[in-house]
Amino acid sequence: MSETINCPSCAAELDKKINSTKHLICEYCFSSIFLEDGGVTNLGKMAELIDEPSILKLGLDFEYRDWNFVPIGRVRYDYGRGWWDEWFVMDTTGETKWVSVDEGHIAIEEKDTNPENASLYFDSISVGESTNLIIDDESLSFTVTEKKHCKCIAAEGELPFQIIPDEEFDYVDLLSKNGKSATVEMFNDGTKDIFLGTWVDPFDIKACY
Amino acid sequence: MKMAKKVKAIVCTQCGSSLDLFGGHNVDTIVCPACNTCLDGKDEYKAVAQFMTLMKKMPNLPLKIGMKGTLKEVEWTVIGYIRYREDGEKYYDFQLFSPTHGYAWLTRNEYNYIFSRDVKDMPDIIGNPLDKLYTGVKFTARDMQFNVIEKGYEEIDFVAGELTWQGKVGDGTGYVTGAKPPYLYTISEERNEMSFSFGEYIDTELVYKAFGINEAAPKAQTVQKGGSKSSSLMLGIPIILAFVVAIILIVASFVLSGKKIFSESYKCKELVEGKITKKFKVNGDNKLLLLDLKTNFSDAWGFFTLKIVKGETEYFTFNKEIAYYSGGYGEDRWSEGSRSEDVYIRLPEKGEYQIVIEGEGGYGISSKGFRNENLTVSIYNNVILSRYFIIAAILLGFILFILFFSYIKDNIEFDN
Numbered sequence: 001m002s003e004t005i006n007c008p009s010c011a012a013e014l015d016k017k018i019n020s021t022k023h024l025i026c027e028y029c030f031s032s033i034f035l036e037d038g039g040v041t042n043l044g045k046m047a048e049l050i051d052e053p054s055i056l057k058l059g060l061d062f063e064y065r066d067w068n069f070v071p072i073g074r075v076r077y078d079y080g081r082g083w084w085d086e087w088f089v090m091d092t093t094g095e096t097k098w099v100s101v102d103e104g105h106i107a108i109e110e111k112d113t114n115p116e117n118a119s120l121y122f123d124s125i126s127v128g129e130s131t132n133l134i135i136d137d138e139s140l141s142f143t144v145t146e147k148k149h150c151k152c153i154a155a156e157g158e159l160p161f162q163i164i165p166d167e168e169f170d171y172v173d174l175l176s177k178n179g180k181s182a183t184v185e186m187f188n189d190g191t192k193d194i195f196l197g198t199w200v201d202p203f204d205i206k207a208c209y
Numbered sequence: 210m211k212m213a214k215k216v217k218a219i220v221c222t223q224c225g226s227s228l229d230l231f232g233g234h235n236v237d238t239i240v241c242p243a244c245n246t247c248l249d250g251k252d253e254y255k256a257v258a259q260f261m262t263l264m265k266k267m268p269n270l271p272l273k274i275g276m277k278g279t280l281k282e283v284e285w286t287v288i289g290y291i292r293y294r295e296d297g298e299k300y301y302d303f304q305l306f307s308p309t310h311g312y313a314w315l316t317r318n319e320y321n322y323i324f325s326r327d328v329k330d331m332p333d334i335i336g337n338p339l340d341k342l343y344t345g346v347k348f349t350a351r352d353m354q355f356n357v358i359e360k361g362y363e364e365i366d367f368v369a370g371e372l373t374w375q376g377k378v379g380d381g382t383g384y385v386t387g388a389k390p391p392y393l394y395t396i397s398e399e400r401n402e403m404s405f406s407f408g409e410y411i412d413t414e415l416v417y418k419a420f421g422i423n424e425a426a427p428k429a430q431t432v433q434k435g436g437s438k439s440s441s442l443m444l445g446i447p448i449i450l451a452f453v454v455a456i457i458l459i460v461a462s463f464v465l466s467g468k469k470i471f472s473e474s475y476k477c478k479e480l481v482e483g484k485i486t487k488k489f490k491v492n493g494d495n496k497l498l499l500l501d502l503k504t505n506f507s508d509a510w511g512f513f514t515l516k517i518v519k520g521e522t523e524y525f526t527f528n529k530e531i532a533y534y535s536g537g538y539g540e541d542r543w544s545e546g547s548r549s550e551d552v553y554i555r556l557p558e559k560g561e562y563q564i565v566i567e568g569e570g571g572y573g574i575s576s577k578g579f580r581n582e583n584l585t586v587s588i589y590n591n592v593i594l595s596r597y598f599i600i601a602a603i604l605l606g607f608i609l610f611i612l613f614f615s616y617i618k619d620n621i622e623f624d625n
Contacts, residue, residue, distance in 0.1 A: 053308040081251060082234025103233040104311015104326075179329035199329040201407075202310040203281065 007031055008042040016158060017072050018090060023159040025073075032155075034162050046165060047154040049076055055101060056087050058157050061208040064108065064200060068092050068208065071099070073157030077150040088159050096160065098195060100183065106205070107181040109197030117194050122172050122184045133174070133182055135196050142174035142182055175199065222248060223256045231275055232288040232306045232371040239371050240289075242267070250371070257375065267369050268292070271422045272303050272315070274370040278420035280324055280411065283310045287420070289370035293363040293382075300363065304372050312373045314406070315416065322416045323393060325408025332387075332405070338396045342385045350394045351407060355387025451608040458601050467499055467589030471564070477511060478580035480568035489588055490561050499589040500552040500564075506533040509579045510546075511570035515586075517554060519562045525554050534573060553592070564588070 003016045005024065009031035014024055016035075024033040025046045032043040056062060056071045063069075073088035084102035091097070100107045112118075114134050125131060130143045149170050155163045174182040179199040186192045218229050219239070226243035230236070236250040238257070248254040267274075267290070276287045289304035301317040313326040332350040334341050339360075342348060346357045364381045384397045391410040396403065413426040471489040479485060491498070504511060510532035517525040529552065535544035556562065566586060570579035 055309040103235050103306075103308065105235070175329065177331055179331065201326075201328055201330075203326075 005033070005035070005040060008033060008040055018094065018096065018158065018160075020096075020160050021158045022161050023073075023155070023163050025156045025159075025163075027156070032163065032165070043162075046156070046163070049074065049154045049156050054085065055104075055106070055202055055205055056085075056089075056099065057207075062089075063206045063208050064204055069097070069099075071157070072096075073159040074155060075152060075159065075163060076154040078153045079148045079150040083153065088157070097197070099200075100181075104202050106200040106202055107183070107197050108200055109181060109183060109195035112182075112194040112196045114194075117196075118192075122186060122192065125172065131174070133194075133196065135176075135180055135182075140176045140178075140180055142176050142180070144172055145175050146173040147171070219248075219254055221246060222254050229275070230288075230371060231286045232304075232373075233308060233311075235312065235373055236288070236306075236371040237373055238289075238368075238375050240368050242369060247368070247375070249375075268301075268367075270301065270317070271417065271424065272317075272420060276420045278416070280305075280315075280416070280419050283307050285313065285315075287315075287370075289372045290368065291365055291372065292367035294366045295361050295363040304370065306371075314408070315411075316408070322411045322413055323408045324411045325393065325395070325406045328405050328407045330405065330407070332394070332396065337398075338403070339383050339385055339398050342387075342396070348387055350387070350405070353389045353392060353394070355389050355392075355394045357385055358388045359386040360384070451605060451612065454601055454605045454608065458605065467592035469587055470590045471588035472585065474583050474585040475566070476580070477568060477570060477582045477584055480513070480566060480584065481570075481580060484565050484567045486563050486565045487586075488561055488563055491556050491559050491590060493591075494558050495555060496559070496590055497553060497555050497592050499592045500554065501549065501585075501587040501589065502529060502531065502551075503549045503585040503587070504531050504533070505583050506531060506546075506548050507582075508534050508536075508573035509570060509582055510572070511568050511579060511582070511584065513566065513568040513584065515552075516565040517556070517562055518565060519560060524556060524562070527552055 003019075005014045005016050006012070007014055007026040007029060010026060010029040012026055012028045014026060014033070016024060022035055024035065025031070026033065030046045030048050032046040034041040034043050058071050058074060061068060061070055069089040069091045071087045071089045075086045075088075076083050077086065082102070084100060084105075087099040087101060089097055089099050097108055097110045100109060112135075116134050120131060120133070122131075125144055125147070127144050127147050130141050132139045133142050134140075147170070149168060151166055151168045152163060153165070169188065170186045172184040172186070174184070176182075181197050181199050183195045184192055185195075218227055220226070221228055221241040221244060223246035224241060224244035226241055228239060228241060230239065239248045239250055239254065240246070241248060247257045249257045272287050274287050274290060278285055278287075285305035285307050287303050288306045291302040291304070293300040293302065303315040303317070305313045305315055307313070311326070313324060316323040316325065328351070330351045332338055332348045332355075334348055338348070342357050342360065344357050344360060347354055348357070349355070362381055362383050364379060366379075380399065382397050382399045384395055386393055386395045393408045393410070395406045395408070397406070398404075416422075417424070417426045470491070471487070473487060475485060500515065502513065510530065512528065512530050514526070514528050516523055529550045531546075531548065531550055533544070533546040533548045535542065537543050564586065566584075568584065570582075572579045
């Protein structure tokens, strides 16, 4: 059920679609609003996302095979020679996932909570090396396709965690032989988040608007 | 705060020329058209290689770098170009870029266009697909069954513009392509890295219309149900004719060279000491026969008289001289003459005939003597004269000339 929040900067009415939302970016004044314990904190201005052509658009309906979803938020990360978008999407049942989009390289992933995967060490793994991850109760071999450093440069919409502009971290992209994908985000405090999912053919994503 | 617009032009780090960029940030290689230097798109456009042997101008093809067109409801920009060679054939790959759908390829092979893109859906093959798959073998990928139509190894011989990988002239790729018309699935292996692409045949007119090419689209080849391409009329008929004529010539040389109905060997001394008379049977009227005389002469000559008779009637009498000499020292050898002779005769009616053979001869210093040499007489029935083979060979040559001319014409068209 959606909830309306007033922007602390411009007072615009902002639609909050999911309860777990921690961060909202005002679509009018680009204020970065942190939501916690029923309170609203204005964190300042968020960089406006440059209007580049994208396969997904905020707030519109899309379909991947028989899965319908709506992008409700987006974070953009710069990795030096370019950037990619992480779209926070919600399906018709209210479940959320992440759709990673980098010039036609698309993966639909969700945060992994498997402790076996969490116990793995990714700091010293290199591009081309392989490691096993548990996905859908199956141990699959993944190969590191990319290992880089990135910086959060912009965001929009509704997001499940606090966005810190210019936050930097290392990440590892992995791919299995059958098209399963994994992303490991490694933060400066030693913690990491693992996201597991699948590679997606951009031609399988259809706009439904 | 607005982000800066991304760079759309760079300066060649090798020669200083200004280069317009049409691709996105996943471009790996940019080839400077002025100096042919390959610049690393991932590392501040540092020069990676310079193709000194590749000072060729960009072929004058209908699609040009920078052209925009809409295919599969997506707007694409032509950003790069690769030409492959394989067994004398050429393939043209145009690298396409869309900010929403990434990178794709438009391949021109003869007059077909294939639109393809990299996919991560693997085929249902255990082990290395390139080892397991051969022409005619079926495999499944993307929930479709593909029939392998091609397996080979191609080498790059020209690159231009922007590419999503470090393509260099001379790089080779092993590949297997399966077809489920109009779809194609290709497995490629380069530098121990396997990649998969999914494509489909695109109507040539559609490509021309999409990219606004204002010239008549060449007639496309069609794809048959089994996945093989039918030949164009220009090349198809001569190829079929040449094949048929070649088969006829091969069959004729074996089957129509006649059936052996008589063969015997004699010591020449038997022929000197008296006539030899032997019977043979002809099983049809007006049949052409070949009389084949073979000797093992070495530094000897023989003069043979042969007669073909039936009852009291003498049909043919002919004389044949066979002489063969050789000599020399070490590698400086010489020879002259022949050890065999052929005679064609046509007998008017079937029945039992007789061949009467007599001979005389002489020998040189190194010979073991004429009388100790052998003569083998063979008779073949139902033979066809070699002039028919000559006519067929001329016809085959003419067809091959047409094929060669067509090949040259196509090459000129491709290179220009």
